[in-house]
Amino acid sequence: MTLNTLLDHPWFHTWVAALIAIVAAGIAHRIAQAVLVRVTRPMPALQSAVRTARAAAAFVLPLLALQAVWQAAPDDLHFIGRVRHLNGLALIACATWLVVSVIRGFADGLIAAHPVDVADNMNARRIHTQTRVIARTTMIIVGIIGAAMMLMTFPGARQVGASLLASAGVIGIVGGLAAKPVFSNLIAGLQIALTQPIRIDDVLIVDGEWGRVEEITGTYVVLRIWDERRLIIPLNYFIENTFQNWTRNSAQLLGSVYFHVDYGMPLAPLRAALERVVKAAPEWDGRFFNLVVTDATERTMQIRVLCTAASSGQAWDLRCRVREGLIDYMQREHPQHLPRLRIEGEKDAGTAPPATAAAA
Structure with missing residues (x-):
């Protein structure tokens, strides 16, 4: 391919603009990263979020710049519609990754700033519990929204959604029954995060078993029994049943x-x-x-x-x-x-x- 042929190619100017956009986005990412790390140095939680989101931001900014280039390109350019669609899908996926990374980094920084290996760890355990449950619930919601946005970019998915709308009553009942355990645990997780009936490292008596709360996920609680066994309990158990909490207000x-x-x-x-x-x-x-x-x-x-x-x-x-x-x-x-x-x-x-x- 000669130089004149390359210059006359319909995609030439768009390729040059895309290359410039990628380089500019990379430079902007490095500058923004350095500035944000310096600015958030007195705030460990925010700095942790910035550092955790570094990899995702390295993809989001170039994809955002490329999307602007593809949108500015002529509509009659060959394959431009598919390129826009693929870039949009990648941008939504990376943006979802970025938001999840920010949430996870902020939660990790907040937890690290409040260690539980101290004599009086009541406030730290409260923060750990709320942070973990709310962060995981939020990340799940963000993931669902991202997947839904990606599906809605396909015309076929919109048509399927419109055809299912006519039978929404039946589908809603069936889906509600099928998803009842999931949503009940999700709601129970939010209740536990807000009302704090249990916290990380709390000592509980559940079904006659003595143990400490080792982990609280979006759907279940891991109770470490005194003999090193692990008791896995659904979150809604702590909303619907009685149990003993020996460290509810004080560890004494x-x-x-x-x-x-x-x-x-x-x-x-x-x-x-x-x-x-x-x-x-x-x-x-x-x-x-x-x-x-x-x-x-x-x-x-x-x-x-x-x-x-x-x-x-x-x-x-x-x-x-x-x-x-x-x-x-x-x-x-x-x-x-x-x-x-x-x-x-x-x-x-x-x-x-x-x-x-x-x-x-």
């Missing part, structure tokens, strides 16, 4: 330990032993502890010990430490006052003298 807990002892057990030495055990325990948060008699049967009296800890895990360990410490003390100092079963007979009836047998 009041732990209880119960003992059954003989009526002869002296309480003052037992309280002194409890004080030594609790004050020596690293899990105790220094707020409160006590020992009281809460019940009395015909054989034993029930003793309740209360003690506080800063978190549910520490409360469990503290209860075990208190239980072991008091049992060890009673075995060493007052073994005769452990629960016993007494069998007493009549001496004048020739029966055996009073005897005792250790109860189970």
